[in-house]
Amino acid sequence: MHIGKVAAAGFVLIVLWVGCFSLPANAHHSYAMYDGSVYRVFTGVIVRIIPNAAHFEIHFVPLNEKRDALVRDDKGEPVIWVVQMESAAQALQDGITRESFPQGTVFSMGIHPLRDGKPGGDRGKSGLFQCPKGSVPKPGMHCDSVPSHKSFGAGVLPKETAKPSR
Amino acid sequence: MTVVRMTTTVTVLSLMIVGMASLASAQLQPPEFRGLRGAPFPAMNPPPDVRSYGEGPAWDGKPPDGIQPLAVDLFTTKDFYKDRELWKDPRYWRCNAPRQIADMRSGGAGSSTADPRIGSKPPVSARWGDCKMDWPRENIVSPYAFKTAKDHYQALMADAKSRGGPTKHSYETMPKWDGAYGEYAPDGRRVWNYSRANQVPTMLSLLTPEYQQRMVQQIYHEGVDAAHQWSASYCWPEGFMRQWATGPKPSRIIVTPEIVTFMGSGSGNMWRIVHLNRDFPLGSDVPQWYGDTIGFWDGDALITWTANIQGWNQHSSWEWSDKLETIEILTPAHDAAGKFLGIDWETIIYDPEALAQPVRILWHRNYQQSWTAAGRVGWAECTRPLYPINGFANHVAPGQVIPYRVPDMSDRPWAKIWEEFFEKNMQRPKQELNLGFK
Numbered sequence: 001m002h003i004g005k006v007a008a009a010g011f012v013l014i015v016l017w018v019g020c021f022s023l024p025a026n027a028h029h030s031y032a033m034y035d036g037s038v039y040r041v042f043t044g045v046i047v048r049i050i051p052n053a054a055h056f057e058i059h060f061v062p063l064n065e066k067r068d069a070l071v072r073d074d075k076g077e078p079v080i081w082v083v084q085m086e087s088a089a090q091a092l093q094d095g096i097t098r099e100s101f102p103q104g105t106v107f108s109m110g111i112h113p114l115r116d117g118k119p120g121g122d123r124g125k126s127g128l129f130q131c132p133k134g135s136v137p138k139p140g141m142h143c144d145s146v147p148s149h150k151s152f153g154a155g156v157l158p159k160e161t162a163k164p165s166r
Numbered sequence: 167m168t169v170v171r172m173t174t175t176v177t178v179l180s181l182m183i184v185g186m187a188s189l190a191s192a193q194l195q196p197p198e199f200r201g202l203r204g205a206p207f208p209a210m211n212p213p214p215d216v217r218s219y220g221e222g223p224a225w226d227g228k229p230p231d232g233i234q235p236l237a238v239d240l241f242t243t244k245d246f247y248k249d250r251e252l253w254k255d256p257r258y259w260r261c262n263a264p265r266q267i268a269d270m271r272s273g274g275a276g277s278s279t280a281d282p283r284i285g286s287k288p289p290v291s292a293r294w295g296d297c298k299m300d301w302p303r304e305n306i307v308s309p310y311a312f313k314t315a316k317d318h319y320q321a322l323m324a325d326a327k328s329r330g331g332p333t334k335h336s337y338e339t340m341p342k343w344d345g346a347y348g349e350y351a352p353d354g355r356r357v358w359n360y361s362r363a364n365q366v367p368t369m370l371s372l373l374t375p376e377y378q379q380r381m382v383q384q385i386y387h388e389g390v391d392a393a394h395q396w397s398a399s400y401c402w403p404e405g406f407m408r409q410w411a412t413g414p415k416p417s418r419i420i421v422t423p424e425i426v427t428f429m430g431s432g433s434g435n436m437w438r439i440v441h442l443n444r445d446f447p448l449g450s451d452v453p454q455w456y457g458d459t460i461g462f463w464d465g466d467a468l469i470t471w472t473a474n475i476q477g478w479n480q481h482s483s484w485e486w487s488d489k490l491e492t493i494e495i496l497t498p499a500h501d502a503a504g505k506f507l508g509i510d511w512e513t514i515i516y517d518p519e520a521l522a523q524p525v526r527i528l529w530h531r532n533y534q535q536s537w538t539a540a541g542r543v544g545w546a547e548c549t550r551p552l553y554p555i556n557g558f559a560n561h562v563a564p565g566q567v568i569p570y571r572v573p574d575m576s577d578r579p580w581a582k583i584w585e586e587f588f589e590k591n592m593q594r595p596k597q598e599l600n601l602g603f604k
Contacts, residue, residue, distance in 0.1 A: 045601040048576050051452040052476065059576075061601060070603045078599060092450040099451070104602045 028054040034084075034112040034122045039158040041126075043067060043142045046105040047080055049098045056085035056096070063106070067136040083111050084122040094153035096128070106131040108142035110158040127155035193350055193530045196467075196497040196510040202322055203469075203495045203512060205309040211528055212355040213301035213363035216263040218283060219294040226285030229294050233257065240267070241289040245592040246386045253382055256365040261297035264361040264369060264381075267389035268482035275412060289390045300365040306358055306372060308514050308524035315491035315516045319471040322493070323462065326469070332443065332462035335423055341466050341498060343419045343426075343533075346540035347508060350530035357529045359410040361483040373484055377520040379595070380485045380581070387584045388482060392558070395580035396481040398433035399559040401548035402579070403455050405478030407486055409436060410513070410527050417531075418543055419509075426461070426468060431544045440470050447474075453488055468496040479580055487519035499530065508532035557587030 042062045050057035061078040062071040070078045085091050101107070109128045111121035129143040130150045143149045144157050194211060198204035219230045229235045239258045243249055252258040259267065266283070270292055273279035285291025312318040326332045335341070349356070358364060366385065370378045387393045397404050404413040414436035416428035423442070430436040440461040441448055448458040453476040461470035470493070477488040495512045513527045534540070552559040553568055562568055571586075573579030585594065 045603060047599065047601065050576055051450075052454075063603065068603070070601060078601070088452050089450060092452070097451050104600075 031084075031122060033114055033116070034124075035115045036112050036124065037161070038113055039110045039124065039126070039161050040113050040121070041108065041110045041142065041157055041160045042081070043106065043108040043131075043137055044081065045070065046101050046103055046107065047078075048103065049096070049101050051088050051092065051098065056088045056091040058083040058085060058096075058101070060107070063136065066139045067141075079119055081111075081119040081121070083109070083120070086123065090153075094128075096152050100152075101130070105133075106136055106143065108137070108144060108157060110160070124158070125155050126158050128152045129157065192501050192507055193499050193532070194510060194528060195499075196495065196512060196528075199325060201310060202318075202325055203310075204497070207528065208304050209302055210355075211305065212351065212357045213305070214299070214353070214355050215362040216261070216266060216299045216365070217296040218266065219261065219296050222281060223286060225293050226287070226291040227293070229257075230261070230297055233261070233294075233297055235260075240386060241292040241390060246382055247379070247592055247594050250379075253370055253378065254367045256297055256300070256367055259366040259385075260292055260294040261299075261365060262292075262295035262389075263364055264366055264385050265482045266295055266362070267292075267366075267385050268361075268394065270389050271392045284389075284392075288392075292389070295365075297365075299363075300368055301358055301363040303368050303371060306364075306368075306525050308526045310514060310524075310526075312514075312524070313516075313518075315471055315473065315493050315514070318493045318514060318516075319469070322464070322469050322495075326462065326464040329464075331464050333465055334443070335463055337423060340421050340423055340463075341468075342506070343421050343498070343509065345419065345536045346534045347417050347419065347531040348534050349415065350508065350532040357410055357527050359407065359480075359483065359527055360412070369484065372522055372525055374520060374522055377485055377487075380578075381483065383581060383584060384479070384482070384485075387588055391584075391588050393584060393588060394481065394559055395554070395583055396559070397479065397580075398548070399552040400554070401551040402575070403476075403478065404434040404436075405480065405486075406456055406472075406475045406490065407478075407480045407483075407515075408434075410529070411480055411483065413480070414546075418537070418540075429543060431546050433546065434548065435546055438472075440468065446471075453477075457492075466498055468494075470494045470496075479578070485520060485578075486517050489519045490515065490517040492516070506533055554583050557583050 044060040044062040047059040047061060050059065059080055059082055061080055063069065064071055073079050107128060107130045109123060110126035112124045113121040128151065130152065131137065131143040131146045132148045135146055137143055137146050142157055196204040198206065219225065220228065236252060236255060236257045238249065238252065239260060240246065241260065249258065270284040271282045283293040285293060310318065312321065323332065356362065361369065370381060373381060409415050414430040414432040414434050416430050416436065416438070418429040420427040425442060426440040428436070428438040436456060438456045438459055440459045443462055444460045446458065446460060448460070454474055455476050457472040457475035459470050459472040461468055471491070472494065473491045475488065475490050477486055477490065479485045493514045497510045499507045499510050501507055509531045511529050511531055514524055515521065516524045553562050553570065555562070555568060573582065
């Protein structure tokens, strides 16, 4: 009986703690434009972290399958993808900052792509992995396969459900 | 009877003049703490605007007497990037202040004119400013030896501590600054950051080479192409430095023992909170449009340090970087009878990326009325912007369909418009994205 009361009190405390201190999502728009049934997994290079967007954003250029060149469009310009992340507070708590992800950082993550085929998506529940500075994964591999990689936040790289078109 | 009336009139006028002189002398003269704050200005502050040299079509392109025009200047060049050496010569700008150049085709923000200073054959007929007018650079650069805002703040704190401070005010003792404020502009004179009081080379001398080029790019496209990319036109944020120009200013103040709040509204909203007796960081590492501010009271003076500011742009003037930080010292000014006139507001600006050395602004916010007497504080929610059409900010009627390139708000969107539409034949120094891969 006594143990039951303690357990119940503990459960209440946990609920209160989660309620009080978990970070709000602060969603500013619907996610209907993302295809939540599809994951694409990228290894790419950071162009910019945007911490003060309505949602935290990562702008990056994917690397090719050989991991030795940027993916470019028909005019030879790098194809920049925009990833909608979680709230800025959550991303920062996971250690994703302008300092930890400077321009040129190689990283891997999965995203639910935009339904209209434009280069963008949302992170979903994908893990995020950073390659050690100066290193890239082997062809076709991702940063979670590179020794001494770093992970940011929970999750693993999801299984890709659609191949990148380029 | 007539003599009595005249005597009375003269006496009243004399008293008014004496009163006005007394009022004026009480402002913009904060107490000096040598090497720390309140350093006097070598010349009249705020400065007068640079005048136009002659009004009317007869002055189109006509230089002032005794001035030999350059063979190539801003209004005749094919590529301003190639003219970097000429940027240092006021004649390259026809002796106009930056804001005069921005207003070449208008009567200023919000007004058109039938006699634009760009003249009858734009842009070569642009009129000249007064080459003899220029507020000395010595008035702008910081008179203090500090290299960083942090060092300056710590020295101000140490000074306050040496005198028993910082002061911890209660509701009963805290300065009664709550109310509405205006800008003190004696004889219409405004602080230098309006970019009306200086020759362009003097302003450029305050900047690092990269930021010099950025300012020149802006002045050229405003003056020559009339392609103003003002933030408020597009419902873009105004940004921190616009407080000291025509952006939203600190026009309302609220004081409590824990915080001091500055608020203002106009082309956007400005809301800054001074967190008293706190240390950085105040929150997560997310740049704030008006920064994070901490501060303390030193008697009745408020001393603040602002950091974590979003880098941005102010039209007709200089851009700043994410590294910009400020020290602000707010000191109350009173008349001879002890009446509160307002606040002498000294700001020292540190930006090692944009500024060649720290600079300073001293202005006065004159107390106007209490919160009870003042009207409501408006909240400007920008919903009806102009749109960039072929590089020009234009009105677009509802229902029209226009091509629209999504701007990269983190990469000088104003400049991208100029570069796309107006710089095709110019040799702009390459700034390609280098991610370390081919």
